[in-house]
Amino acid sequence: MRQPDVYAVASKDIVFESFDGDAVVLDLSTGKYFGFSDSGSGVWQALSSGVSAAALAETGAIASAELATFIARLLEFGLLAPADTAPNPLPGDLISQLAAAREPLSVDVHDDLADLIVVDPIHEVDEPLGWPAVKQAN
Amino acid sequence: MPRVTLETLPDYARYLIGAAESAAAAFPVTRKSRLPRLDITTHLSPGTLADALCHGFVEARDDEAATVGCRIFVAHPGIADMPMPAQWGDAHYTEHGFATRLAEAGLRGHFYHDLDFWQVYDPQRRVGVQLMTTADAFPPWEPAAPLRPFLHWEYAARGMRLTHAGTLGLEGKGILLAGSGGAGKSGTVAAGLLNGLDSVGDDYVLVDLERGVSARPLFSTLKQDPQGFARLGLKQRLTGHGPLNWQGKYTFHIADIAPRQVPARLDIIALMVPHISGGKASSIAPASRRDAMLALAPSGIMQMPGERESGFRLFGDLTRLLPCYRLSLGSDPEEIAGTVSNFLARGIS
Structure with missing residues (x-):
């Protein structure tokens, strides 16, 4: 039974690093970067490690509606996906980090260098066999 | 076919x-x-x-x-x-x-x-x-x-990395200048070289994190857009320059303007994110590691084929190892070089 408010990193192509508590996330498949505010970094760190949204809301550091909107953005960006696992407890240091946060929940997308998907004009090919086109023995 | x-x-x-x-x-x-x-x-x-x-x-x-x-x-x-x-x-x-x-x-x-x-x-x-x-x-x-x-x-x-960054150095110590095209990397490097500083490159340098952060030279080519070329006095200095390249920039070699032989390596003491301030004076102020990482990593990863995750991890480690600064660039090349030189001299002493 899926826990309705537990999430996990959406795929192995989503990688992240933390700098003095600030998270930077890269989607390897698209080349898009995501920079988080201090409160956003705390929420990302919690959700990506399996802490439930309900546990975050219970801290009182973040309004529920604001948290729901933020999670919806993370889902829309393909950074998080719903998980079927039981929630992990919220670490004490994250509670402190969220309480001390000064910036509103936000995530910025940096996609000016992201990949373009190149569509090959394959329609011009009569036999899109690829290479090498192995001949079948008669 | x-x-x-x-x-x-x-x-x-x-x-x-x-x-x-x-x-x-x-x-x-x-x-x-x-x-x-x-x-x-x-x-x-x-x-x-x-x-x-x-x-x-x-x-x-x-x-x-x-x-x-x-x-x-x-x-x-x-x-x-x-x-x-x-x-x-x-x-x-x-x-x-x-x-x-x-x-x-x-x-x-x-x-x-x-x-x-x-x-x-x-x-x-x-x-x-x-x-x-x-x-x-x-x-x-x-x-x-x-x-x-x-x-x-x-x-x-082998755990090293071609890194999209400019460099300036003094007595073997140096800074990395990170940012996408137009941030002012190449102009800052040329200004430093013309005013007595060293560099191991203005575009791609070889970085490794063994025994601290170091940068080594690979490519000898430097480049400048026509405005920078004129502002830096290179139009008069490099009279034998060729035509503009595919980016509309002049290309020349580091030995053309370097004050001495290109050092074999620079020990990097800071990561700087330059930006053209529009003001007269240059200044250096602390920057968050998040912002420095976002200046350094995207172009260094996206302009290179493959090795994306290893690059992200290495640039993350590099950013954590160095103090990070925002370099606001004034309009005078000599003043810019002086600001960087003073910073490096303080780091050496």
């Missing part, structure tokens, strides 16, 4: 490497280049790329660490039985999917659609092939940074 798909990609890469090795004796030119911890033997035809290999690198010297050798074949039909380059046969092409498929097979590679231009590399055997339709059918950026993807793959396999 054969077509390559993700499924057949590793076989095609191995086929190209085998074909080039079989044709080794037929390549008319062999160039040997000595780079940090790497000796490259390149087999190719005469022409622009062969010339670029003669003067496009800063040759390594006094390298203390073990050096390995690699072989690169710059090939095209007409050299023995080298085939015409294949075209891409899948409906979609993504750089990441292409690189991942090859990496799963222990290979590296890149494909530039517009020219059917292939670059494949076997990091285990240290053999690579660049296959073009003709001897001069290469992208316009190749001569300024020859063999760049091969260097990227070889160094990444």
Whole structure:
């Protein structure tokens, strides 16, 4: 039974690093970067490690509606996906980090260098066999 | 015309490497280049790329660490039985999917659609092939940074990294200047060189994190847009300059303006994010590591084929190892150089 408010990193192509508590996330498949505010970094760190949204809301550091909107953005960006696992407890240091946060929940997308998907004009090919086109023995 | 798909990609890469090795004796030119911890033997035809290999690198010297050798074949039909380059046969092409498929097979590679231009590399055997339709059918950026993807793959396999950053140094200590095009990296590097500072490059340098952060030179080419070229006085100084390059910039060599021989390495003491302030005076102020990482990593990862996660991790480690600053650039090149020089002098003392 899926826990309705537990999430996990959406795929192995989503990688992240933390700098003095600030998270930077890269989607390897698209080349898009995501920079988080201090409160956003705390929420990302919690959700990506399996802490439930309900546990975050219970801290009182973040309004529920604001948290729901933020999670919806993370889902829309393909950074998080719903998980079927039981929630992990919220670490004490994250509670402190969220309480001390000064910036509103936000995530910025940096996609000016992201990949373009190149569509090959394959329609011009009569036999899109690829290479090498192995001949079948008669 | 054969077509390559993700499924057949590793076989095609191995086929190209085998074909080039079989044709080794037929390549008319062999160039040997000595780079940090790497000796490259390149087999190719005469022409622009062969010339670029003669003067496009800063040759390594006094390298203390073990050096390995690699072989690169710059090939095209007409050299023995080298085939015409294949075209891409899948409906979609993504750089990441292409690189991942090859990496799963222990290979590296890149494909530039517009020219059917292939670059494949076997990091285990240290053999690579660049296959073009003709001897001069290469992208316009190749001569300024020859063999760049091969260097990227070889160094990444050894935990080092071609890094998209400028550098300035003083007495062996230096700073990395990170930011995307137009941030002011090249102008700052040229201003520093013209006013007595050292540099190991203004665009791509070799970084490793062994015993702290260090940067080494690879490519000798510097570039400036016409406005910067004039502002820095290079139009008068480099009277024999060539035409504008494909980016509309003048290119020249670091030795043309460096005050002394290019250092073999700089020990990096800070990561700086330059920006053109519009004010008269330059200044240096602390920056968050998050912002520095976002200035450093994207272009360094996206302008290189493959090795995205290893690059992200290495740039993350680099950013955590260094103090990070925002460098607001004034309008006077000498004043900019003085600001950086004073910073470096304080770091050395």
